Amino acid sequence: MSEVVKPKIGDYKRHLLICTGPRCTANGEAQALFDSLGAKFKAAGLEAGELRVKRSRVGCFAACKGGPVICVQPDGTWYYNVTDANMDRIIAEHLQHGRVVEDLVFHQAARLNGLEGQPL
Numbered sequence: 001m002s003e004v005v006k007p008k009i010g011d012y013k014r015h016l017l018i019c020t021g022p023r024c025t026a027n028g029e030a031q032a033l034f035d036s037l038g039a040k041f042k043a044a045g046l047e048a049g050e051l052r053v054k055r056s057r058v059g060c061f062a063a064c065k066g067g068p069v070i071c072v073q074p075d076g077t078w079y080y081n082v083t084d085a086n087m088d089r090i091i092a093e094h095l096q097h098g099r100v101v102e103d104l105v106f107h108q109a110a111r112l113n114g115l116e117g118q119p120l
Contacts, residue, residue: 012054014095017071018082021060024067031057033068033087044091053095066106075100075108 024111026105037055041047066080077100079090086104093099
C-alpha cells in the first residue's frame with residue numbers, strides 16, 4: 001500500500017473562483033475569462049508575492065444569471081457580468097487595492113470575527 005503524499009500550495013492572499021458551467025455562459029465566455037487570467041495576473045503583479053491570487057474553475061455556483069460569475073475568497077465577494085473589461089476593474093480595484101467594485105457585486109458574505117464594516 002502506497003503512502004498518501006500531503007499536497008503543498010504556495011501562499012496566496014485571495015482565491016478567485018470562476019464558474020465555468022454551461023448555464024452561466026453558454027458560449028464559453030467564462031472559460032475564456034479563466035484562460036486570460038494568467039497573463040492578467042502576471043501583468044498586475046498578482047502571480048507571486050504577498051498579493052498572489054490563486055484561481056480555480058468551479059462547475060456551478062447555482063447562481064446562473066448574469067454570468068460570468070466569480071467569487072473572491074476569503075472576502076466573500078460575488079461578482080456578476082464579469083466581462084474582460086470588468087475583470088480588469090476587479091483586478092485593479094479589488095485584487096490589487098482591496099476596494100470592492102460595488103456596481104458589479106450581487107452578494108457580499110457577512111464578515112467574520114468582528115470585521116463587519118472593516119475595509120478589505
